[in-house]
Amino acid sequence: xxxTAWQENVVERLYGEIGKDTDAALSAHLETCASCxxxxxxxxxxxxxxxxxxxxxxxxxxxxxxxxxxGFRPALLAASLLGTALLAGAGAGAGYxxxxxxxxxxxxxxxxxxxxxxxxxxxxVRREVDRRMAALQASQPHVAGATTSESNPxxxxxxxxxxxxxxxxxxKFERRLNGARAADLDYVLDQIAASEFRVGTRLGKTNQAxxxxxxxxxxxxxxQ
Amino acid sequence: xxxxxxxxVPTDEDLLVSxxxxxxxxxxxxxxxxxxxxxxxxxxxxxxxxxxxxxxxxTFLRILDKAEAFRDGARFSTWMYQIALNLCRDQSxxxxxxxxxxxxxxxxxxxxxxxxxxxxxxxxxxxxxxxxTERRGAVRRALSALPPEQRxxxxxxxYEGLKFREIADVLGVAESTVKSRMYxxxxxxxxxxxxxxxx
Numbered sequence: 001x002x003x004t005a006w007q008e009n010v011v012e013r014l015y016g017e018i019g020k021d022t023d024a025a026l027s028a029h030l031e032t033c034a035s036c037x038x039x040x041x042x043x044x045x046x047x048x049x050x051x052x053x054x055x056x057x058x059x060x061x062x063x064x065x066x067x068x069x070x071g072f073r074p075a076l077l078a079a080s081l082l083g084t085a086l087l088a089g090a091g092a093g094a095g096y097x098x099x100x101x102x103x104x105x106x107x108x109x110x111x112x113x114x115x116x117x118x119x120x121x122x123x124x125v126r127r128e129v130d131r132r133m134a135a136l137q138a139s140q141p142h143v144a145g146a147t148t149s150e151s152n153p154x155x156x157x158x159x160x161x162x163x164x165x166x167x168x169x170x171x172k173f174e175r176r177l178n179g180a181r182a183a184d185l186d187y188v189l190d191q192i193a194a195s196e197f198r199v200g201t202r203l204g205k206t207n208q209a210x211x212x213x214x215x216x217x218x219x220x221x222x223x224q
Numbered sequence: 225x226x227x228x229x230x231x232x233v234p235t236d237e238d239l240l241v242s243x244x245x246x247x248x249x250x251x252x253x254x255x256x257x258x259x260x261x262x263x264x265x266x267x268x269x270x271x272x273x274x275x276x277x278x279x280x281x282x283t284f285l286r287i288l289d290k291a292e293a294f295r296d297g298a299r300f301s302t303w304m305y306q307i308a309l310n311l312c313r314d315q316s317x318x319x320x321x322x323x324x325x326x327x328x329x330x331x332x333x334x335x336x337x338x339x340x341x342x343x344x345x346x347x348x349x350x351x352x353x354x355x356x357t358e359r360r361g362a363v364r365r366a367l368s369a370l371p372p373e374q375r376x377x378x379x380x381x382x383y384e385g386l387k388f389r390e391i392a393d394v395l396g397v398a399e400s401t402v403k404s405r406m407y408x409x410x411x412x413x414x415x416x417x418x419x420x421x422x423x
Contacts, residue, residue, distance in 0.1 A: 008403040011410070015381065017388055043410045049417060050382050052356065053363040 003029075006036055014043050122174065129170045133163060236300035244291045254300070255284055261384060262308055268367065268379050269312040271319070279315055283308045298393075305384070305394045309376060316372070359422055366416035374409030377402055 009026045012018035018026065030037050234242070236257065239250040262283060267276040286307050294303055367375060373395075380386045380394060388406075392399040 007407045008400060011403045011406045012388075014410075015388075039411075042414045046410055046413045046417065047382065049359055049363050049422065050367075050378075050413075053360040 003033060003036055006033075010036060010040055010043070013040065014047065122178075125170070125174050125177070129167065133166065136166070137163070237298075240287075240291060240294050240300050243288070244294070248288075251284065251288055254287070258301070258304060259284075262304065265305070265379055265384055266308055266312060268383065269309070269376070270315050271368070275315050275319075279308060279311045282311050286311075299390065301386075302390055302393045305380065305386075306396075309394060313372070362417055362420040362422045363413075365420065366413050369416055370409055370412055374405050374412060377405045378409045378413070381406060 006026060006029055009018060009022055013023065013026055030040070234253075236254060239254050243250040243254070259280060263276060263280050266279045266283075267273065270276050270279060283304060287304065290307075294300070367378070370378065376395065377391055380391045381388070386394070388399050388402050391402045395402065
């Protein structure tokens, strides 16, 4: 181990950044100090090993200068339009999927068979409500007969009350569903707007940098 | 490729001044001058080649963004290495946050990155070539095992050839601190290499 007082000087000597006087003093010290001599020799060995592993010049991404064409840029415009369309499509799909997710979690929307194009969601829900009501009404006498008295005059009145309550419940559910769907769509649109903003900022910066980055030996390369 | 015209060569600092005054093309010349050394340095500081390229690109973008902040009289290279070093540290911090998944096993992952041009000195004898590869691998492992503050100093000095004063400026520490880190780094390298059986 090198004497602490001489450590900095050993490093300076190693890299040739030592003053004349200090160098002479270090030489005198090295005459008498075996551990400092050994450290210096070891460090030189480490340096030569490191030099052997000196990395070659890494391949850097080649960049060419894009001629700055102010004004209309059809390619960029087309790319941004395409990107917007894709994002909007993804957003709409996600919104639809989210809406559908809510619906299927709480109540089964029409299943088994393609949904007719052009039929509104409200109409589909209404149809489903009617279908279920009809099924409920058809099964009600049998269920009532099996569980309660067979000739109960109050049963049909109850049945009527239950049906209207059920219809009101469905209407409430429909409002909730539409509310949730609108909130989901807002969220997705917000996300799309935010990511478009981020991507746009990044693209702008990168574009600006690329345009100004030149190859030293090909200063007149253009995008053609 | 085009022919090089013999023209007066502006210094890095001149180019930055012209960049500040709105001559965005100056950045292109700075990039052409510095991209290779910078990528070489950054590649040693971060583990993944992709990260190294990102850091380089980000460094030049920062230079473009913050050209106004460059102090007159300062050296461009010092400033550039400062920016790159900070970005490398950020990158390493982010990687660490992602846990040990990113840590490359010394034995398996210490090969030369594929996108590096092989160094010029290649041994012709197979046995010698094998030993050389072993030694290089050992040096890389020893370097990557160093504490970051020692590795930074060693890389800037050994591979980038900066003076102690310049390294001190890049790191924002005293010159004596640089030297003592250098000493500690070399000593750690010596022990690592001995431990790895490199004579």
